[in-house]
Amino acid sequence: MTNGVIVEQNPGVHRSSWWRRWGEETVVAYLFLAPSMIILLAFAFFPVVFSIAASFTRWNLPYRPVWTGLTNYLYLFTNEVGWPAFRQAITNTVYFTLGSVPLNMAISLLLALLLNQKLKGVGLFRTAYFLPTITSTVAMSVVWMWLYHPSNYGLFNSVLLKIGLPTERWLRDPLLAMPSLILMGIWHGMGYNIIIFLAGLQNVPVQLYEAARIDGAGTWAQFRKITWPLISPTTFYVLVIGVINAMQAFAQMHVMTQGGPLGRTTTIVYMLYHEAFESFAMGRASALACFLFVILLVLTLIQFRLAGSQVHYE
Amino acid sequence: MTTKPTTGSVPLWQSQRVRKGLVAVLWYALLSVTALAVMLPFIWMISTSLKGPKEVFTYPPSWIPSAWRWQNYIDAWEGAKFGRYFLNSVFVALAVTLGQVITCSMAAYAFARMNFRGKNLVFALYLSTTMISTQVTLVPSYLVMKWLGWMDSYKALIVPFLTSPFAIFMMRQAFMTMPRELEEAARLDGCGRVRFLVQILLPLSKPVIASQALFAFMGNWNSYLWPLIITTRQDLRTLQIGLRYFVSQEGGTQWGLFMAAAVLVSLPVIVIYFVVQKSFVEGIATTGLKGT
Numbered sequence A: 001m002t003n004g005v006i007v008e009q010n011p012g013v014h015r016s017s018w019w020r021r022w023g024e025e026t027v028v029a030y031l032f033l034a035p036s037m038i039i040l041l042a043f044a045f046f047p048v049v050f051s052i053a054a055s056f057t058r059w060n061l062p063y064r065p066v067w068t069g070l071t072n073y074l075y076l077f078t079n080e081v082g083w084p085a086f087r088q089a090i091t092n093t094v095y096f097t098l099g100s101v102p103l104n105m106a107i108s109l110l111l112a113l114l115l116n117q118k119l120k121g122v123g124l125f126r127t128a129y130f131l132p133t134i135t136s137t138v139a140m141s142v143v144w145m146w147l148y149h150p151s152n153y154g155l156f157n158s159v160l161l162k163i164g165l166p167t168e169r170w171l172r173d174p175l176l177a178m179p180s181l182i183l184m185g186i187w188h189g190m191g192y193n194i195i196i197f198l199a200g201l202q203n204v205p206v207q208l209y210e211a212a213r214i215d216g217a218g219t220w221a222q223f224r225k226i227t228w229p230l231i232s233p234t235t236f237y238v239l240v241i242g243v244i245n246a247m248q249a250f251a252q253m254h255v256m257t258q259g260g261p262l263g264r265t266t267t268i269v270y271m272l273y274h275e276a277f278e279s280f281a282m283g284r285a286s287a288l289a290c291f292l293f294v295i296l297l298v299l300t301l302i303q304f305r306l307a308g309s310q311v312h313y314e
Numbered sequence B: 001m002t003t004k005p006t007t008g009s010v011p012l013w014q015s016q017r018v019r020k021g022l023v024a025v026l027w028y029a030l031l032s033v034t035a036l037a038v039m040l041p042f043i044w045m046i047s048t049s050l051k052g053p054k055e056v057f058t059y060p061p062s063w064i065p066s067a068w069r070w071q072n073y074i075d076a077w078e079g080a081k082f083g084r085y086f087l088n089s090v091f092v093a094l095a096v097t098l099g100q101v102i103t104c105s106m107a108a109y110a111f112a113r114m115n116f117r118g119k120n121l122v123f124a125l126y127l128s129t130t131m132i133s134t135q136v137t138l139v140p141s142y143l144v145m146k147w148l149g150w151m152d153s154y155k156a157l158i159v160p161f162l163t164s165p166f167a168i169f170m171m172r173q174a175f176m177t178m179p180r181e182l183e184e185a186a187r188l189d190g191c192g193r194v195r196f197l198v199q200i201l202l203p204l205s206k207p208v209i210a211s212q213a214l215f216a217f218m219g220n221w222n223s224y225l226w227p228l229i230i231t232t233r234q235d236l237r238t239l240q241i242g243l244r245y246f247v248s249q250e251g252g253t254q255w256g257l258f259m260a261a262a263v264l265v266s267l268p269v270i271v272i273y274f275v276v277q278k279s280f281v282e283g284i285a286t287t288g289l290k291g292t
Helices: A002-009 A015-022 A024-054 A071-078 A082-115 A122-134 A137-147 A155-162 A177-202 A206-214 A219-230 A232-247 A251-257 A268-277 A282-313 B016-049 B071-079 B082-113 B119-131 B134-148 B154-161 B165-176 B180-188 B193-204 B206-221 B225-230 B239-249 B255-289
Strands: none
Touching: A024 A282, A024 B082, A024 B119, A024 B134, A024 B154, A024 B165, A071 A082, A071 A282, A082 A122, A082 A177, A082 A232, A082 A268, A082 B016, A122 A177, A122 B016, A122 B255, A137 A155, A137 A177, A137 A251, A137 B016, A137 B239, A137 B255, A177 A232, A177 A251, A177 B016, A206 A219, A219 A232, A232 A282, A251 A268, A251 B225, A251 B239, A268 A282, A268 B134, A268 B225, A282 B119, A282 B134, B016 B255, B071 B082, B071 B255, B082 B119, B082 B154, B082 B165, B082 B193, B082 B206, B082 B239, B082 B255, B119 B165, B134 B225, B154 B225, B165 B206, B180 B193, B193 B206, B206 B255, B225 B239, B239 B255
16 A cells, blocks of 8 residues: 555656566556445545544534544543433444344254255245345335334234233333334344354365264254364354444434434434434534444454454364 | 155055155245235335325225326426436446445455565454444544545445455455466466456456355445435436435325335346346355355
8 A cells, every 4th residue: 555655746757667666467457446445435444534533523514623632532432411312322232232142143053953954945035034134224114114103004913912911112112112113123133143153064074973973962053063163163253243233223223213212222323323423513423432332343353353263173 | 746645555635755845835925925024015015006096095905906007107207306316326337336346356366465564453454343333423524525625525335335354355265276377377478467357357256256246236236324425416316316305395194205206216136136146146145144
């Protein structure tokens, strides 16, 4: 990257001199990298640096930014208005993540185990499970809003009525809103996990199961002693990706609940969106972005280390 | 599966074939029940999309509409500029996909086959951007668009997504498996690097290119947060944004129309999925597993 910068800074240097100094291949390589590099510089590296700087300012559009030091962070972590709101956003994010990821993984693994059989029609079932994942979160949010409709005509309420239970207000009930989003999230995200688990399961050597069966191991013992340890890299990958995605969920909150009721579905990303594009407080939103970035950074580093260990494993 | 007893000596329920048959029946039952549960929202969506406004609000709800009201689809399509939204989505997603294949294959070729100064550092920097999401860069990217005067433009919807470090990584892996002799022979015959990439490397790496292109298209088609903040003009909305505004502006009662619109928005990706299912599933399976 430094080389590319030098090229731009010294346009006066005679072409043949740098051509000779770096060799033809280096120049050609950077020409091939140029398009992607410009995009990444403008929309990945610059924004991160910019966010860090902006998080130390008070920047309420359309006014100019004012340097305020740690004020935004102090507001989020210590202010009597800021901290409760921020704490609620963290709690909601953790709630959504812990509520959806482990359950999603358990169901996905179970279904993947069921699909990992040589019986007719497996493909058909796999297609069915995968269908929610490819359809857009927005379209499916609209469908689930209708399923969760608080009147007697919503599907869930009509079932409750039929079996003689009182109806619920689902997305409009402060206590039920988040579980409702979690249920929909699990349904929507399952397919992806199933495919990855299936790939992991198919990498387990069949001979191990045959040997275990000869030794008289039952289904549960085979799972505990062979399947579970051998797919552990897959399981960890699904876990990290799942957490990263769940922590950044936005569309369903925006379409279905707008962060409500009583802020019970306002996650960190939703709060960021609200501060930046409804309150136009760019500095405070940047502080939130930095907070989110640090957490995601740690999670991704874990994942990278994992991907590294997987190489040796195979 | 047949359940006829075949051996006379052991009791029926102990026969291998009977037990296998029972297991298969149980297996099918379990999968069918869960598949039905997963499909239920889709069935409900399609069912409601064909109901008249009165039938939508009747208790108990009917799964099969009394009269199939196809008019809902026409009304939904005309209720908002869905034709325009559709064209916007197709154009933006295709442009992003094409752009990603171009920029990513170029970068992947450089990383896979060229020796240059700073290669390891640049490659590490590229990989590090996989952890930078739209959510994290939302505010600065938005401000950049404002400064460039790109708000409410196709450029704003397309340009930030014209590359993907993840796709670069996957393509690099594929390019590295190609024998070096292939390139040496081609170069000796006077084939330039660009021509080698386009005419030999890309066709030989079709599965990876296809699955990465598919991810780019689907991901962009379904994206929501960025188009939401970057477009204010109605005629630049993508399908996802259009659907959201359609539902929130109609006051939340026209569920027949809403479900019809949701079907219309979902249908293109579902059709694509059925056509290219194999490469899609393989793409996820390999990217999910092969860390190298």
